[in-house]
Amino acid sequence: LSRKGASSEAARWLAEKENSADLIGGVSLDDRDDTLASVLLDLSQIGTLQASSEAADRVLKNLKHLGKVHKRKVQQAGFVVLKSPDIPSILVETAFISSPKEEGRLKDAAHQNRLAKALASGIDNYFRFQPPPGTWLAAHHNREPTRHIIGRGDTLTKIARRYQVSLSRLRNYNSIEGDRIRIGQVLEIPGS
Template identity: 40%
Template sequence: MKKNNKILNVLLAVCCLGVMQPLLAANQVQGIRIWPSPDNTRVVFDLKEAADHNSFSLDKPDRLVIDLNNTSGGSELPNINGESDLIKAIRSSGDKNSMRIVLDLLKSTKANVFTLPPTAPYGHRLVIDLPNDVTEQPLPPPSIRAARDIIIAIDAGHGGEDPGSIGPSGYYEKHITLPLAKRLMDLINQQQGMKAMLVRTNDYYIHVNRRTEIARGQQADLLISIHADAFTSPQPRGASVWVLSLRRATTEVGRMLEQTERHSELLGGVAEIIKDSANERYLAQTVLDLSMNHSMTTAHQVAQQVLQELDKVAYLHKSKPQAASLGVLKAPDIPSILVEVGFISNPQEEKLLRTSSHQNKLAKAMFTAVKRYFEQSPPADSLFAQNRARQHKVNPGESLSVLAQRYNVSIADLRQHNQLSSDSIRVGQVLRIP
């Protein structure tokens, strides 16, 4: 009997070891994705469970080493999706209980390694951000430039590891915002006196703070952030335009939008530290307040123009500019608006937003609105302002020959520039001076 008990105890011990062994190495690398951008490369390891990790850098040659505890692995890695000029190779080694991953780098960089919890469509992730220092070529100061173009920064919402909202068919918001941003850019760049730049040029993630920094680096006169809305039910539909509120949003959709942006910041990684100086604190605060007030006023006026044009091509969810405290709108020196082009959570609107014809209409509406605003209120040093200044409202007793002599141009040029079929003009008529 005692012999049987010994055998039973041995069998129980073996069974316990068989159960415990998988627990010792519960985690597993299931996928690797590389998201390159102009100034950063993000590497994402999709994991079965939350990562227990340590990391350190080595030089000669440059490497980043990541040790994953409680993770089974060896020299075989899942297929790697994407590539980057910063990364020469990714390799691994290990056993049933631990795994070491080595990123062979082409140059030294200060890596930022952190974990992210499951967020649809992704599970647990280990994220490595590798900054790629790029020297930006700043625009020359306005004082030494000729009449300049009006710069419009277009921010395609979300991107890369942050897909944004997901429609009923599984379509990502990020796949709507970038094509639409490119269509708007093309229209703006065809207009003399205007120039557009994309904050995000491809499918990669940019932190909210960095988006405004990129716009500021290009001395943008306006920032347009393009998004597609979503709600907990499929019924809501329509476009809306958002501006900054220094108070909390007053609508449920606005509160959800604020929460979504905070979520996107977490999804994208660690927030950047904004440095401040105590020198001239009160003067700086006064200047910032004045700048912020001007930016918010301008943004509200642009938003009204955009809604007016969107109403011609789309259903409006809200007919007036909506206010929320959103990071992408908070640049004190850049008027900023966020355009929700429709609800991706609405099945019919999701289908519509994916079509080229509707995206063209939306882009044309935004372009028409922005152009009209800056024609009415151009920056003083812009070509738009110069063209506006070269206008003349006809007064009683004035003729085409009198105006030609006054502005030192020919009658023929005046006639051609204003598409006049004769020398006849009327009081109150506005003529453009060549």
């Protein structure tokens, strides 16, 4: 996530505006002067950066349940793939392959599966709480349950508080009679 280099990326997009009828969120910049197009592009990049940051926060929160993470907060980097003015983007570093221990974990199928579930759950949670307007998710916002993958340190009480549902509703919705849950278990969180 980065605005560094965004001006050069913006310049490239503006130079190509003649070739693009749908540059920013379905709004054509073909008939706009360069100043207005630049302002619209900048506003779009700011909104996209905020969306990227929110999505990355949700993914990082899920990755923390798998164990120690190298950075506790979302970092920013100036990669071109992270600078699209209208598509939220994140880059996830899952390990340092220079570390034999981390490389070994990456080769482990069970770890790969847990990692994939954590990434997917973070992205899924972001889009369920921030559905893009005009999408099926937006039309069904809060009607469909959110999924939560149980991680280290999770309790039913913490999960209920996090999603602002009652503990009894969470238990009933998932057919849980006691308080026993296990790491990797998937709970469905009822919509409000």
